[in-house]
Amino acid sequence: MVQFSSLSQKALSFTAATAMSVLMVSSIAMAAKTDIRVGMVLEPPNLDPTGGAAAAIDEVVYANIFEGLTRFGPDGSVNPALAKSWEISDDGLVYTFKLHDGVKFHDGSDMNAEDVKFSLDRARAEDSTNAQKALFADIANIEVVDPTTVKVTLSKANGSFLFNTAWGDAVIVAPETADTNATNPVGTGPFIFENWAKGDNVKLGKNPDYWGEGVKLDNVTFKFISDPTAAFAAMMAEDVDAFPNFPAPENLPQLGADPRFNVIVGSTEGETILAMNNKKAPLDNVKVRQAISHAINRQAIIDGAMFGYGTPIGTHFAPHNPDYVDLTAQSAYDPKKAMALLEEAGVKDLTLSLKLPPPSYARRGGEIIAAQLREVGINTEIANLEWAQWLEQAFRGKDFDLTIVSHTEPFDIGIYARPDYYFQYGDPDFIAIIDQLTGEADPIKRSELIASAQKKISDDAVNGYLFQLAKSGVANAKIKGLWENSPTQANDMTGVYWED
Incomplete structure (x- = not known):
C-alpha cells in the first residue's frame, strides 16, 4: 500500500505539473500576437521620403519611422x-x-x-x-x-x-543623419528601422523611448511580393498576415469566403492615368491626345484589369472629394470620334511607346489599352519596366510616349502646374488657376477654382483619365486597426493590433 500510495502521489504530481504546463502553453498561445508581416507589391528604391517619389517609400516609413x-x-x-x-x-x-x-x-x-x-x-x-x-x-x-x-x-x-x-x-x-536616411532611416516615430534584406523585406521594431502613445506591435515586417499569384499563395499559406493593397483582385471573393480573412475595400487618392508626354510630337497636339482619350473604354479596363474594383474618372481628382466634378462624358469612349480627330490632326500609321511599371493595374491595363488603341489605328510598343527603370526612364528622364501610373498623393492636381513634371504640361492658364487657389482662403471661391482646374486639364486632354484606384486589401481576421481608406500612401501601423 505504501508503494502504491507513493506511485499515486507521483502520478498526481506529474499530472498536476503536466496540466500546469498545458495551461501555460495555452495561455501563451491565446495571448495576442505582437508581430505582423505585411505584404507590399513594390519594394521601395530607398527609405528616405524626402528624397524619392516612389509611393512605396511612404508605405513603409510614413508615421511608422518618420513624422x-x-x-x-x-x-x-x-x-x-x-x-x-x-x-x-x-x-x-x-x-x-x-x-x-x-x-x-x-x-x-x-x-x-x-x-x-x-x-x-x-x-x-x-x-x-x-x-x-x-x-x-x-x-x-x-x-x-x-x-x-x-x-x-x-x-x-x-x-x-x-x-x-x-x-x-x-x-x-x-542634420546628422539626413544623408544616410535612404539606407538607414532615423526618425522620431514609434518604430525603429532594424534591417533591409534587399529584394525581400524591411523589418521594423518597436521604439521603447517613443515620445507619444506607444504602439501595440513589437515588430513589423514588410514583405515584397509583386506577382499576383505569389501574393495569393502567401495569404492562403499565412506567410503574410495582411496585404493592404492586394494585387490580385480576382482572388478577393475566394479570400472573403474564408473565415480566416477579412477583405477590406475602401478608397484611395490614386488617380490612375494613361500619362502622355505633352512635349513629344504628335502628343503635343491636343487633338491627338483627345483621340487617345476617346479610344479608351474605362469600364473595360476596370473590369478586365481590376475585376470591377475602381471608379471611372474624367479628370485628375478623387471622386470622393466634395469638390469633384464628373467630367467623364468629355472623354467618353467613342472610337469613331477618335479616328476623326486623328484625321483632323493629319496623323496616320502612328506607333507610340507604352512603358509600364510593375503594378498589375499597369501591366494588365496596358494590354487592354494597347488593344483599344489598335482599334483606332494607333499601335503601341509595350515595354515592361521594373520600378527603378520606370523612375529613371519615364519619371525623371521623360523618355516615353505613354505610361500608366496611379498618383496616390492627396489633392495633387497642382502637379499639372509644374512645366518640368514628367508629362510636361505646365499650361500658363492652369498655373494661374493654381496660383489663385493657393492664395485663396474662402471655401466657396476655392471650390470654384478647383472645379476650373479640373475642367482645364480635361479640356486639354493632358492625360487619359482612367479610374480612381480602389483600396482592395485582405488581412487575417484577428488583425484590427488597418486603414480602410488611403488618404495618403501609407501602411500606418501605429494603431494596428491583434485581437485576443
Missing part, C-alpha cells in the same frame, strides 16, 4: 504630430508651431526647433532633391524662437500649408 509637424489621419483629416499646436496670423502669412517637448530621434539625439528649420530649409533649397519641392515654395523664412517653438513666414497666404506639412515629403529629419 512631420502634422500628419494625415485615416479619414484624411490633418492632425497634430510633432507640432502639438499652432497659431496663424490674421493675414495668413505667419505660422507659429509649438512642438512637443522631450522628443528624441532614434539615435538618442533631441528633436527640436533647429531640426524643423533644417528640414524645411533643406526641402526648399535650390539644390533640393525633394520630389515635392513645390510644397515648400511659399516659405519665405523660418525662425527658431526657442527649442520648442518655430515660426514659419510665407511669402503669400497658402490655405493648404498645414495640409502640405502632413505629406511624407515634409517629415522632420536630423
